[in-house]
Amino acid sequence: MLTNSRLVHQPHDHGRCISAALSRAEELCAASKARLTSTRKSVLELLWQSHRPLGAYQLQDQLAALSGKSIAPPTIYRAIEFLLKLGLIHRIPSLNAYIGCPFPGSDHSNLFMICNACGSAAEVAHNGINDLLQKASDKANFTLQSQTLELFGLCPNCSLSAAQTGPASPENR
DSSP, X not given: OEETTEEOOOOOOHHHHHHHHHHHHHHHHHHTTOOOOHHHHHHHHHHHSSSOOBOHHHHHHHHHHHHTSOOOHHHXXXXXHHHHHTTSEEEEGGGTEEEXXXXXXXXXXXXXXXXXXXXXXXXXXXXXXXXXXXXXXXXXXXXOOOOOEEEEEOOHHHHHHHHHHOSOOGGGO
């Protein structure tokens, strides 16, 4: 939120994000006659829990901790593949990690803003970017099938924190 030209932290309800993601997942599964198994549902919940991209082995560890039993890597990868196919999650290539998609079932730009300080990530849809990429592809006679754009910087919370504490000196890093 922008207030007086400064970023201000607003509390965030992750439970609401998880609930909305599960609702969309159930709708997409019903429409495609696919099954949202408990493992797939748990993986999706974990990916929405903190807005931080998670790798497959992080998901495996967290799922095992939740269930109290060992989870085989192929089980995690099958769940990830299912969620990717339905557009419920995205892979962030530079991090080799996954994040929940707030826009499943729609064409969007796959633009990710990733915080260098805390590791949080946000997906942003922007029609201007979609148009620019399509025009550039058309000009090159290139058939665009997918794209992922990753921007690295500081999220609002980390920007505010950095502004309050000032730049880190070399001896404090």
